[in-house]
Amino acid sequence: MPKLVHTPSPTPLWSSLPSHPIALEALNQAIQDFLEAPEHQDLSSHEIAACVRCMASSVKDLLATPLPGLDDLEGRTLPNDLPPVVDGHIHLFPDRIFEALWRWFEQYGWPIRYPLHSPQVIEFLLSRGVQHLVALHYSHKPGLAVMMNRYMAALSEAEPRLTCVATVLPGEPDAAQILAQGFAMGLRGVKLHCHVQCFSPDDPSLQEIYEVCVQHDQPLVMHAGREPKSPAYACDPHEICGVERIERVLQDHPKLRLCVPHLGVDEFAEYTTLLEKYDGLWLDTTMVLADYFPVMPPLDVLFQRPDRIIYGTDFPNIPYAWDREIRNILTMKFPPEMLEALLHKNATHFYQLPTF
Numbered sequence: 001m002p003k004l005v006h007t008p009s010p011t012p013l014w015s016s017l018p019s020h021p022i023a024l025e026a027l028n029q030a031i032q033d034f035l036e037a038p039e040h041q042d043l044s045s046h047e048i049a050a051c052v053r054c055m056a057s058s059v060k061d062l063l064a065t066p067l068p069g070l071d072d073l074e075g076r077t078l079p080n081d082l083p084p085v086v087d088g089h090i091h092l093f094p095d096r097i098f099e100a101l102w103r104w105f106e107q108y109g110w111p112i113r114y115p116l117h118s119p120q121v122i123e124f125l126l127s128r129g130v131q132h133l134v135a136l137h138y139s140h141k142p143g144l145a146v147m148m149n150r151y152m153a154a155l156s157e158a159e160p161r162l163t164c165v166a167t168v169l170p171g172e173p174d175a176a177q178i179l180a181q182g183f184a185m186g187l188r189g190v191k192l193h194c195h196v197q198c199f200s201p202d203d204p205s206l207q208e209i210y211e212v213c214v215q216h217d218q219p220l221v222m223h224a225g226r227e228p229k230s231p232a233y234a235c236d237p238h239e240i241c242g243v244e245r246i247e248r249v250l251q252d253h254p255k256l257r258l259c260v261p262h263l264g265v266d267e268f269a270e271y272t273t274l275l276e277k278y279d280g281l282w283l284d285t286t287m288v289l290a291d292y293f294p295v296m297p298p299l300d301v302l303f304q305r306p307d308r309i310i311y312g313t314d315f316p317n318i319p320y321a322w323d324r325e326i327r328n329i330l331t332m333k334f335p336p337e338m339l340e341a342l343l344h345k346n347a348t349h350f351y352q353l354p355t356f
């Protein structure tokens with residue numbers, strides 16, 4: 001078996017790899033299998049290094065089994081000396097839907113560290129120094145969206161530091177009207193989730209949704225990355241998602257402002273290319289910069305279009321400290337303008353929030 005230590009590569013082999021124990025465990029297994037394969041016995045250390053780096057970004061089926069929670073320390077407030085922080089991706093739901101979602105996560109995803117209902121979520125983050133919140137939700141059955149949109153509209157009306165988006169189930173009766181009504185209630189944009197709502201971004205049922213967003217100049221957030229794939233979903237995310245489908249949407253709707261969360265996990269390189277080609281595309285960092293999953297995006301995705309990356313956390317549905325992701329971002333030592341763009345300017349532009 002080739003030994004990496006015999007001929008060290010010029011750049012440190014492990015520097016770009018994830019440091020979390022879960023990440024390392026999965027990665028070490030992948031590397032072990034790779035090194036032991038007979039066809040890899042004659043590779044040079046440089047060739048091995050290249051393969052190991054690409055493995056770090058390609059561990060698939062993130063939720064094949066539930067992941068553990070982390071007992072990491074949390075800050076009382078955001079770290080000092082930060083520019084204003086907008087969390088561009090939190091979740092709020094009516095109590096019973098939230099509780100059902102947490103049960104799903106506990107069984108198939110990860111333990112929920114902060115099982116807080118909507119008012120407590122808002123209070124928790126604002127009292128710790130986050131200046132503005134963008135709350136997303138999604139309906140998974142026809143007929144629920146109107147009730148859920150009313151719920152979100154009431155929350156955002158009561159708290160000026162909270163912006164909420166609408167939901168609709170693609171293909172449900174009156175989908176376009178439900179959305180237009182949500183926008184009229186003060187909701188800003190819409191969130192869709194391919195895995196949960198079981199649709200492909202380029203499905204014909206989506207066209208009316210794209211059109212209504214463009215007509216009303218409202219943004220769309222769509223979980224269109226293929227991961228985290230779970231056997232518990234009714235659809236196979238690797239079948240229904242894929243960067244080429246998003247490219248078709250961007251081509252067909254050049255005026256649409258579209259954000260793909262989680263930096264497009266797991267097609268990071270492909271989404272990096274798409275960012276360069278399409279002005280209508282944004283990505284958010286949610287959870288993938290927290291050093292939790294056994295997959296770490298190549299950081300060039302953040303530098304390709306620094307004006308198109310939005311900071312978000314997925315709070316409260318996370319298995320680790322509420323400020324883990326932002327503390328991890330701070331270790332990356334971005335230039336001040338880039339940090340400002342990431343932490344509030346890009347979200348402000350995308351969601352047309354009040355400026356800070």
Ligand SMILES: [Zn+2]
Nearest residue numbers: 089091286314
């Ligand atoms: Zn989310």
